[in-house]
Amino acid sequence: MTFADIALPVIVALPFIGAVLPALAARASANRIAWAAAAVPLAILALLAPMLPEVFAGGAPRISLEWLPALGLNFSLRLDGLAMLFALLIPAIGILIILYARYYLSSDEPMGRFFVALLLFMGAMMGIVLSDNLLLLVIFWELTSLTSFLLIGYWSDRTDSREGARMALAVTGTGGLALLGGAVLLGHIAGTYEISEILAMGDLIRASDLYMPALLLILAGAFTKSAQFPFHFWLPAAMAAPTPVSAYLHSATMVKAGLFLVARLHPALAGTDAWFFLVGGFGLVTLVFGAYAAMFKHDLKGLLAYSTISHLGLIMLLLGMNTELAAVAAVFHIINHATFKASLFMAAGIIDHETGSRDMRRLGGLWRYMPHTAVLAIIAAASMAGVPLLNGFLSKEMFFAEALHVKELGAVGWILPLAATAAGVFSVAYSVRFIHDVFFNGEPKALQKTPHEPPRWMKIPVEILVAICLLVGVLPQLIVRPILDVASGAVLGVPAPDYSLAIWHGFNLPLLMSVVALAGGVAVYMSLQKLYRLHAHETGPWTGHRIFHGLHTGLLRSCAAASAWLANGSLQRYVAVLVGVSLLVGFVAFAQQIDPQQQTLLPVTAPAAAGWLVLVIATFVAVRRHRSRFTALIATGAVGLVVSAIFAYFSAPDLALTQLVVETASVILLVLVLRFLPQMSSLETLLRQRVRDIGLAALSGVGAGGIAWWLLTRPHHSISEYFLANSATLGGGTNVVNVILVDFRGFDTLGEVTVLAVAALGVMAMLGAGSAPREGTTPASRSVMLAKSAQILLPAALLTALYIFLRGHNLPGGGFIAGLVAGASGVLLYVANGIAWSEARLRFAYRSLLTGGLGIAFLTGAGSWLFGAPFLTSWHSHPHIPLLGEIPLATAVAFDVGIFLTVVGTIMLVLSTLGRLSPEGDEPWKPS
């Protein structure tokens, strides 16, 4: 086991675990909370340090732990050059952000919560950049969406904050879903989700039919995350976040995740025309659009937001150019943008903090109040504009040079350098505006505070970042060359090409473009201020923000309208819709299955025809006369008896018995219930509605009958051979149905009797079994004959139940049927003698009967554990007992006892609960 095997998982896990530190320290002083938070990125950097030499030497430490191997999801982490660049940037800038936030947040804001969210976000970002499994990457990707939601919405009492957070989550989360789809497709093409393996299969992937859909989906994820036009609008909306969040999310992390993904998959996906036009095209449009829009933003952070969009477009464009040097330039600009943009956001935050405003129309002349901050901001803004001796200049020069060398565009190749120069002009213009409108240009207007320098420590992170801008700008070869080499090597999949990192390349076209951009930018800014009166500019109506907002409210409104139409409170309508949709689905599905019958048909017999006639008439009566409820009930009972006869006729004695007894119990139940409900229904549904219902019913009948016909006229393949062959030998019983119930499929049965018991307890809970029987529950005219015969019948019925139970394993019968018979005979007693009389004599607690039965069933099942067998394994034998002879004995019998007791308990509990109620105000029902 190497150091990396432990260090890599720890690095990813550390922020998630360490997130509890600031939470625990939440009540401590601000300094302590900040230290608790900063400990995490410091530890990450310390853990990374020993692995750096290996990566700089071209190695890539990797670890893979199985997570869900069946899905191809492994916890694989890999530290190559590109991952290392980001793995260093994320915690390093994180530390500066923590230091800055310590002074930015006021003492009455929950700083602990802020740092918890920040660390969680940091962990998600580290996960993205270190993942060597595509699915794992998607998981961390979604985690960044979620945690950035918490960060952007930190000031949860502000509307714009909440809206910005929601918008960011909606846009990047949707993109994440697209990315998941793309990742699955890519994994499908490659046959693996391990990124390092996928990257080696570029040719195979690019030749695949699925290349295009996978590319589109993956780019949808990357473009939303990296705020590419037209998905850019969430980024300015996210400016409602506290400035440290903006500085972190929009410089080195969140928005760079999209670029990271495009760079990560570069060896596998790049090189095609589709890649060039999609990645390059979106990047180009975003570059120019963002730079242009940034000039007109009056809000400091708004300007920086659009500038960020523009720079993200620039890097995207470079990654799309399909040349090696462009990829180097892209990586270089990722570093440079992270440094100057983080420092600019921090400077903007300082200005906001110390003046109370970010509006450039009100700011101005701050040079005199905060010269130190001004110097830092001016240097960073100059780097953003691409002024020589600063890092932004170097990568922009590389970009200009690459823009001149693109071959894919052919005759219109001039468009790219032109657009690049135009974007350069705009970016100089907004950078100049940032400097001029804030630090010069008259005096501050109507500020709430007198501007002053921030606390000393708040400037430290800005100073560090600006120093890096300068150092890289002056000594690029020394400072960034090594990391640039390995990182761009990882993007290309081959060692980085030879390139020159220098401030001076002689007089050439890129230099001319830079000069044009610088001079043009200043001129554009001057003319905007003088001729256009820039400060009077108003945003037009068609912003992405407003379009999103309109779509969002439109979607909510149409959802509300749809549910108001569907869910109008009428249950009849719900059922009708449900039936209608099921019919539609059923008919569509079965319409493709219709083929001619394949079997000779059985002849119709006389008893069958007679039964059919009885059933049809009884059903017709039940439906036609359903408003006269007692009649309908009797007819329904008759139908149940015919169904029972059908079971008997087709060799299912167990079913016939069960149906017979259940039918009896159901009819008693329905009669009991009729005491509480009106005896007649009035005709209240409209004719139109009845016609609809008849239509739905007829179609259901045709559908169900059709399926039955289809089933019956096709050869029948059974899986029951096993049960028939092994029932006697393995289950110890000859009644196969019963053996299936209590042995082969005993677990199912256990679940079913549990459902039954739950239903009975539900009835009891709803109607309150605890209440004492009330007056008027004795039948108005008690039949002495019935009462006496019931008393005589009861023991006989119980004996019958016992007999049915005992023979059940070998002949039709068993716990279910015996329980039903016993329950029904108990009910007879109630019916004949009234509740009060029976309650006085049958002192059973039915609840205990029911729970006891379930307990026995469970214990029988668990008993097999004692013998080292799985749950519900049965055992049987034929012990010889003196006088009685050989007795077949199976543990399944004990299980059946449990079923018996549960069923008896259920029936008695339900019927006695309903019988005990008295109809309030109404006379007890009498048959007329």
Added chain:
Amino acid sequence: MEALVASVIGILFAAGVYLVLRARTFPVALGLTFLSYGVNLMLFVAGGMVFDRPPIIGTREAYSDPLPQALVLTAIVIGFGMIAFFLALAVGAKGDLGTDHVDGREGSR
């Protein structure tokens, strides 16, 4: 015979659906009962229609399919539990709301 049984199943379904769509709780309970009959019969005949061969080992040369029978047996009993629960709901609703309309209020559509 096949047509006879298929038509029985169709009729039971049609009656069940029509009754379930009624506005009062009692016919809905009857409708559920009819649907149970139909579903149970359909499940049962999925195992084929066989005369006089109950699945009792040792009594015949061949047997009817025992598996659908076992499934339907528990389905019948659970159907009883469901109807009982539904009726308890209906009675409770009548007691609490004073109406047996399925929507819990008179005359709503």
